Amino acid sequence: TVIKQLLVERGEAAVGETVTIKGWVRTIRAGNKGALLFIELNDGSTALSMQAVLEADKTQGFAEATPASCGGVGASFSITGTLVRSPAEGQAVELHATVVEVLGKVYGGEDGGVGGKLYPLSKKAHSMEYLRCNAHLRARTRVTGSVMRVRHAMAYATHKFFNDRGFKYVHTPLITGADCEGAGEMFTVTTLLPEKGAPRLPIRPDGSIDYSQDFFGRRTSLTVSGQLNVETYACGLSDVYTFGPTFRAENSHTTRHLAEFWMIEPEIAFADLEMDMALAEDYLKYCVWYALRHNEEDLVLLEKVPGGEAGLRERLRNVLENPFVRITYTEAVATLEKDLAAEKVAFQVKPEWGCDLGSEHERYLTEQVYKRPVIVTNYPKDIKAFYMRLDEDGKTVSAMDILVPKIGEIIGGSQREERLDVLKARCREMGLEEAALWWYLDLRRYGSHKHAGFGLGFERLILFITGLENIRDVIPFPRFPAHAEF
Ligand code: 4AD
Ligand code: MG
Incomplete structure (x- = not known):
């Protein structure tokens, strides 16, 4: 619940504090000819993401954090830094990183290597239908x-x-x-499954199933x-x-x-x-x-x-x-x-x-x-x-x-x-x-x-x-x- 606390509950009151946040990369982009990295990290505690600013000569672990190295969107990160007042609208603070650690890269390259191409959620907007087909990953979407x-x-x-x-x-x-x-x-619940080809389901002469030999001694269902x-x-x-x-x-x-x-x-x-x-x-x-x-x-x-x-x-x-x-x-x-x-x-x-x-x-x-x-x-x-x-x-x-x-x-x-x-x-x-x-x-x-x-x-x-x-x-x-x- 770290990001919700910092962005929603405490806001400017947290300026100056040193914190560690862990989460998944929502967006990542380089600036100043590669000397800066801007990462939006989300930890699921709120709809908002924490903006983190990484500097090549000030942030330990910077080289590992570039999109080419971590695979970009979807990678999991731990970022430690100092909270400063944010110049951006709609968020009170941003994180100036001192230490960054890539916890899990995205192996979405076509050859199985690092890269975002095959990561199902790499693009920004997806239809709800598409997300349903990726129900195992959609918890990360906004x-x-x-x-x-x-x-x-x-x-x-x-x-x-x-x-x-x-x-x-x-x-x-x-x-x-x-x-x-x-x-x-x-939905019927039964343990009377066929055994090695031979039917275990006892069928009565009238064609109905005799559940008296089933686990509960009767027909049962999900409520x-x-x-x-x-x-x-x-x-x-x-x-x-x-x-x-x-x-x-x-x-x-x-x-x-x-x-x-x-x-x-x-x-x-x-x-x-x-x-x-x-x-x-x-x-x-x-x-x-x-x-x-x-x-x-x-x-x-x-x-x-x-x-x-x-x-x-x-x-x-x-x-x-x-x-x-x-x-x-x-x-x-x-x-x-x-x-x-x-x-x-x-x-x-x-x-x-x-x-x-x-x-x-x-x-x-x-x-x-x-x-x-x-x-x-x-x-x-x-x-x-x-x-x-x-x-x-x-x-x-x-x-x-x-x-x-x-x-x-x-x-x-x-x-x-x-x-x-x-x-x-x-x-x-x-x-x-x-x-x-x-x-x-x-x-x-x-x-x-x-x-x-x-x-x-x-x-x-x-x-x-x-x-x-x-x-x-x-x-x-x-x-x-x-x-x-x-
Ligand atoms: O109107 P239902 O069938 O009422 C009962 O089951 C009563 N035993 C409730 C009671 O008095 N204790 O179902 C209640 C509600 C519906 O109004 C609907 O909101 C929801 O359950 N519901 C379903 N929701 C999703 N998928 C379905 N297949 C649903 N069937 C009912
Ligand atoms: Mg009803």
Whole structure:
């Protein structure tokens, strides 16, 4: 964290000090006929780089540091020197080097020797697509550096937010025998691999796989959500949350879906949908506030990168200043139908009560109609999960989705069905096996009470905060169809 301390936190106060910085070369150029070297070194602590000035006759190790000797951009350096006031705009200090040590040269020459030619990041600007193909090196780029610092800050802010409100962090399992969302989008986990050509996978006469001989004695999968498990802890510890990886084998060919993503799922004991929505809005706003407060240099950089959002900080400040809109699903559909009829908008899929909102509908509501985050409540029961509380009308459930411009759904949550008979009836209606959910139903047998919760897709939050467009750019190693190499 040396460079952030020196450039951001201390600035001119550090003038005169002798320091050592270690990092990777962002730019390097010679001056005064080769008697000077100007190096911008970045150590990942901030979007800013430290400018170091090396002089042939004053800096020990100078000859090793020339581009021809170190290989240029990407080489790792240790530089010791004195901080002086910088004549350049936008940085308080620069480093006048007394000792330079090349820690690692760049062997990017075509013959395998020193040189920058084959170093994948030698040129300055790269497309996000190109960086995705170099996921092992992109941590060194300015844009990925900023995104991942924001990501770190949002993880910290999440724990701080919930801890400050008395929520306990519960670690829910990744391997599970239950399908929380009932959508059948799970990755199966098995040890029943074929052995030396002979099938070990025991197939039943009906063609299905018999998992009774598998490691867990049953079919298991990677979890799609920690909710059912965390609910059991809300019915004992009161307010809790889980924050971990989740897995979905669904269509992840979009800019908003991953096969492996992280989810934050709070569960509030004795709460109804109102309290759930209030917590979700507070939490999102806290994350926005935290990023504006702690990631200024990163947000400034993200406004300037190619494809970045020019008005990013302005948009984020507006999020803080305005309450989220709240409408029911029925009202949302009515608005969409009315505007369609008035030819204010055209949709590929006609909005219709009973069908899920498509991303074009979500975007229209947030970007054209309300121009800010919108909480849509009380969806039809048939398009939502079995555990959501049935409303008095018998048609809708106490669900809420938070939609934001450009992204669409960022949070999905609900008040949970606490009535045993209603929950059992819902399981039957949806063709779920009651026997498999016996432990979940037990919570409704023994001291059942109101509770509510939601899930925030962590990567969608990072898209929201950074203004980037593709979810694959905001997780260190994205998992999507045919991509699990790194
Ligand atoms: O709406 P979902 O499916 O809700 C649940 O999983 C509930 N069990 C949450 C709860 O009440 N505890 O997913 C929640 C959020 C979505 O709003 C979205 O932000 C994110 O998870 N999400 C994804 N993010 C990236 N890639 C995917 N494939 C995602 N699927 C859902
Ligand atoms: Mg959802």
